[in-house]
Amino acid sequence: MENLSMESIMGYVETYGVPVLKAILVYIIGSFIIKKLVGILRKVMAKGSYDESLQKFLMNLVSWALKIFLIITVIGTLGIETTSLAAVIAAAGLAVGLALQGSLSNFAGGVLIMIFKPYKIGDLVEAQGVLGVVKEIEIFTTKLVSPDNKLLIVPNGAMANGNIVNYTAEGKIRVDTVIGVDYASDIKQTKDVLLEVLTSNPLVLQDPAPSVNVMELADSSVNFAVRPFCKPEHYWDVYFGTYENCKIALDKAGIEIPYPHEVQINK
Known part of the structure; x- marks a missing residue:
């Protein structure tokens, strides 16, 4: 060459x-x-x-x-x-x-989310069968962090076209718990004890006021609906704290929480 x-x-x-x-x-x-x-x-x-x-x-x-x-x-x-x-x-x-119809749908969904703002970063939302705090809203997807610290990636098309429950938007959330006591317990005393537990908790909001009401006359217990309100970020602290503090308070007041008893048979 x-x-x-x-x-x-x-x-x-x-x-x-x-x-x-x-x-x-x-x-x-x-x-x-x-x-x-x-x-x-x-x-x-x-x-x-x-x-x-x-x-x-x-x-x-x-x-x-x-x-x-x-x-x-x-x-x-x-x-x-x-x-x-x-x-x-x-x-x-x-x-x-x-x-790429799905991708275009997700892009359009992202635009709709930006316009109507059903949620923003930091909100606790439930949608498409998952629950988590919004970490990031991208062009095609929304990233959530679940309560057990898992990263959840949901397409914006599904988010924009499905049902969304925003637990943060109103700034307050009700915590629903149920406490059962023995039928022999005094209803007024029990309500006072349970209500004292709620009002003494600094994480429980006083507006709306917490409530304690008889919910059900069950087979072996009188069940009370114990419902405090709190800020969304305090939900789990109030939820678990309510059960623990109610148990302690009821024990101190001598109010029994029913449980299965072994039957002693005399021979």
Whole structure:
């Protein structure tokens, strides 16, 4: 094979090398600019006291849009006709859209969540059969952290189109517990003891006031509905504390909680 002449080498460099170097330079500079723009937008939104959920959602959306624009610019720098490329993308868009109907539905769901705000970051919600605190709202999914510290990832399409129970939105939540006592126990005394347990707990709200009422005359016990209100973040502390403190208080008052007794048979 004949050795390539210097003119041929320079021709290849000019034809292919220079556009590639330009494309690399455009990509590096573009990535730097995108990073700076996203950082500026983040600061502006932070100063404007925008909702944290909206901030993260818009940051993801703007970042992806700028990256796509940068990729198209880099392709154009390589000498590829971007108008024809856009036509190819548009032609393939329908097929891709049909293939990614679920993803498009999730994107639309994310937009609806941002507009109507059924929940925000930090809210305790129940939806699609899962319960957890909202950790992050992304373009396609919502991330929840369950009470046992598991990460739950739920598609935004399902979240936007299904039932959502937001335990945090009202700022107060009722804790439902049931305490059973012996039929021989005095009802008024029992109610007073149980109510004292609730009112003495600093995590229990006084507005709405906690309530203690006879709920059921069961087979072996009189069951009381013991219902304090608290802030959502104190739910489990109040829930478990109510059972424990009610047991201690009832023991001190001499009020028996029924349990199976062994029958002694005299021989």
